[in-house]
Amino acid sequence: MDVKEVMQYAKDNNARMVDYKFLDFIGLWQHFTTPISQFEEDIFEDGLGFDGSSIRGWQPIHASDMVVIPDPTTAMMDPIMEVPTLSFICNIFDPITKEPYSRDPRYVAQKAEAYLKSTGIGDQIFIGPEPEFFIFDDVRYSEGADHSFFHIDSEEGAWNSGREEVPNLGYKTKHKQGYFPVAPTDTQQDLRTEMCLVMEEVGIEVECQHHEVASAGQAEIDMKFTTLLKMGDQLKWYKYIVKNVARRWNKTVTFMPKPVMGDNGTGMHVHQSIWKDGKPLFAGDGYGGMSEMAMHYIGGILKHARALNAFTNPTTNSYKRLVPGYEAPINLAYSSRNRSASVRIPMYSSSPKAKRIEVRFPDPSCNGYFAFAAMMMAGLDGIQNKIDPGEPLDKDIYGLSPEELAKVPSAAGSLDEALEALKDDHEFLLKGDVFTEDVIDKWIEYKMENEVKELRLRPTPKEFDLYFDC
Numbered sequence: 001m002d003v004k005e006v007m008q009y010a011k012d013n014n015a016r017m018v019d020y021k022f023l024d025f026i027g028l029w030q031h032f033t034t035p036i037s038q039f040e041e042d043i044f045e046d047g048l049g050f051d052g053s054s055i056r057g058w059q060p061i062h063a064s065d066m067v068v069i070p071d072p073t074t075a076m077m078d079p080i081m082e083v084p085t086l087s088f089i090c091n092i093f094d095p096i097t098k099e100p101y102s103r104d105p106r107y108v109a110q111k112a113e114a115y116l117k118s119t120g121i122g123d124q125i126f127i128g129p130e131p132e133f134f135i136f137d138d139v140r141y142s143e144g145a146d147h148s149f150f151h152i153d154s155e156e157g158a159w160n161s162g163r164e165e166v167p168n169l170g171y172k173t174k175h176k177q178g179y180f181p182v183a184p185t186d187t188q189q190d191l192r193t194e195m196c197l198v199m200e201e202v203g204i205e206v207e208c209q210h211h212e213v214a215s216a217g218q219a220e221i222d223m224k225f226t227t228l229l230k231m232g233d234q235l236k237w238y239k240y241i242v243k244n245v246a247r248r249w250n251k252t253v254t255f256m257p258k259p260v261m262g263d264n265g266t267g268m269h270v271h272q273s274i275w276k277d278g279k280p281l282f283a284g285d286g287y288g289g290m291s292e293m294a295m296h297y298i299g300g301i302l303k304h305a306r307a308l309n310a311f312t313n314p315t316t317n318s319y320k321r322l323v324p325g326y327e328a329p330i331n332l333a334y335s336s337r338n339r340s341a342s343v344r345i346p347m348y349s350s351s352p353k354a355k356r357i358e359v360r361f362p363d364p365s366c367n368g369y370f371a372f373a374a375m376m377m378a379g380l381d382g383i384q385n386k387i388d389p390g391e392p393l394d395k396d397i398y399g400l401s402p403e404e405l406a407k408v409p410s411a412a413g414s415l416d417e418a419l420e421a422l423k424d425d426h427e428f429l430l431k432g433d434v435f436t437e438d439v440i441d442k443w444i445e446y447k448m449e450n451e452v453k454e455l456r457l458r459p460t461p462k463e464f465d466l467y468f469d470c
Contacts, residue, residue: 003044006075006086010036013077015086020048021236022068022090023105025057025446026314027367029236033085044072047093057446058103066101067093074233079201080244089233102436105369109229112373115432121274121293121383122281127372128225128271128356131238131364133255135188135217135246148461152259154216156187172215175263179213186211192219195245199223202237214263217251225271225356228372235368257313257363258320265321265328268364270312271346272375273356283352287392288336288345290355298343298357299389300382300428301375302332302409305342305361307425309411309418311374312362314447316415316455321363324410329360332409333393340397342411343389361411370443374429381428416452419444 001009010018018039021031032050046067053064070088078087092104100107117123134154141150153160156173171184183189192209199206205224212218221242223234239255246253258265273282274297284291301308313322322330327340334343334357344358362371381387393408400408412418423444429435 001072001075003041003072006072007041009075010039010086013084013086015077015084017081017083017085019078019081019085019087020068020070020090021087022092023236023367023369024055025103025105025442027105027370028056029240030055036086039086044070049095052092057442058101065095067095069093076202076237079198079241089236102438103442105367106229106232108435108439109232109369109373111432111434112376113228115434116274116376116380118432119380119384121380122276124275125228125376126225126271126273126275126356127228127231128223129231129235129362129364129368129372130220130222130267130269130271131235131255132212132218132220132266132268133242133253133364134214134259134266135191135219136252136254136259137217137250139252139254143458148458152216156185156215156217158215173211173217175215176213178211178215178218180211188217188219191246191249191251192221194248195242196221198241198245199238202241204234204237212264212266214260214265216260216263218260218264218266225273228376229369232369232372239364255364257315257318257365259317266363267321267328267360268362268366269344270359270362270372270375271356272359272372272379274379280352280355282357283355288347289350290345290357293383294355294357295389296382296386297379298334298382299387300378300380300385301343301357301359302334302389303382303387304378304425304428305332305409306412306418306421307429308371308374308378309361310415310422310443310447311370312359312366313412313418314367314371314415315363315365316451318363318365319412319414322361322411322413324413330411330413331393331397331405332411333397334389335392335394338394338397341393373434377429377431377434381431415447419447419452 015036017033019031019033021029024030047069049067051064052059052066068090070090074089076087078085091106092101094101116125136152136154138153158172158175161172196206196209207222207224209221212220243253282291282294322328329342333341335341336345336347342361346358412421426440
């Protein structure tokens with residue numbers, strides 16, 4: 001929609017409030033709301049002011065004024081709010097220079113799409129993430145100088161098979177057996193369906209929904225692929241809708257990569273392909289039906305994977321999932337069917353339009369705009385420098401001998417390892433000014449100071465179990 005169409009859309013839908021959504025540096029939506037009486041066309045030119053010093057990772061207090069300008073193409077009636085509310089996803093600008101703000105994640109995604117076109121390699125990249133999440137019935141956590149604990153619960157949890165539920169009907173999802181039995185073992189079919197239907201209200205094309213592998217309500221809803229910026233927007237709507245629909249059912253959702261010990265973690269496999277003039281460029285007559293360009297793209301992903309982990313797996317909890325010896329794809333290899341490889345070539349269809357790669361190490365704690373843009377930049381670097389991905393790994397990775405496995409490089413083993421890799425390997429991200437040194441430096445600084453170092457300071461219950469009697 002253009003501005004005139006947006007104004008008419010608001011009238012047609014009897015909008016009474018207008019909500020302005022934008023991201024903080026880490027990737028969470030922020031918002032403020034005005035009455036429809038304050039909504040004028042000049043907002044799309046002049047924007048609205050706010051305090052940038054109160055947003056994580058943004059401005060210092062002595063230079064805090066920022067401007068938010070709504071993107072008219074994102075206009076949507078918010079499906080969660082009770083009062084009819086027109087919602088926008090916004091871009092952030094500096095009020096002095098009138099330039100887009102370099103730390104606005106959405107701006108990074110916009111520059112990434114522009115850079116792809118400028119290279120002449122392609123004019124569109126399609127992104128198809130598969131976010132997983134847990135639906136819990138109860139979550140409690142607290143930490144202080146004298147204590148530290150968390151407690152989660154789910155009516156589906158395997159640990160509740162002996163709980164007095166008056167009556168306990170016995171249908172509990174066993175660990176690693178949630179993929180995917182029907183009801184009554186799957187208790188969340190109707191809840192996931194409502195999530196899908198609400199997603200469709202905001203234009204998200206849903207492909208399927210199902211229970212995932214883990215006990216305790218692990219779920220997945222898949223969206224049809226779309227362009228990078230649009231998928232960044234859709235992923236924010238996805239999380240917003242999933243969390244708020246769950247709340248209607250008096251349940252709660254987390255996208256934490258590893259909330260349940262001893263069961264599968266939560267990943268977000270990301271399918272991607274480059275097109276030009278309406279034609280797919282990843283289809284060919286090479287391995288797995290892929291083109292030489294696609295293989296070089298894989299080469300770039302594998303070469304820069306440890307640096308990419310800083311954006312695709314950006315939490316300390318991410319590395320409770322990315323652990324050697326389990327099912328998580330930490331081994332930096334590719335294969336046409338082997339799901340234990342970090343890059344897979346799906347073989348569901350022989351159609352050229354379906355040819356794509358699937359990067360399997362990301363998780364949904366990431367800031368999608370940063371993660372999608374960073375993976376594309378790594379892949380383009382592979383194409384530009386004709387990076388050879390090596391031989392495919394079609395064996396069972398977990399059946400390899402220690403000598404064979406030692407030859408397969410691994411993803412980062414911790415957030416600080418990933419941040420160190422990003423510090424040493426980020427030139428590929430700076431091309432086209434897509435990422436800037438300021439964004440890279442601030443990301444590393446914020447994550448180290450607010451997450452890595454904070455976790456290092458705190459004893460855990462397991463350490464008491466291990467060391468109290470030392």
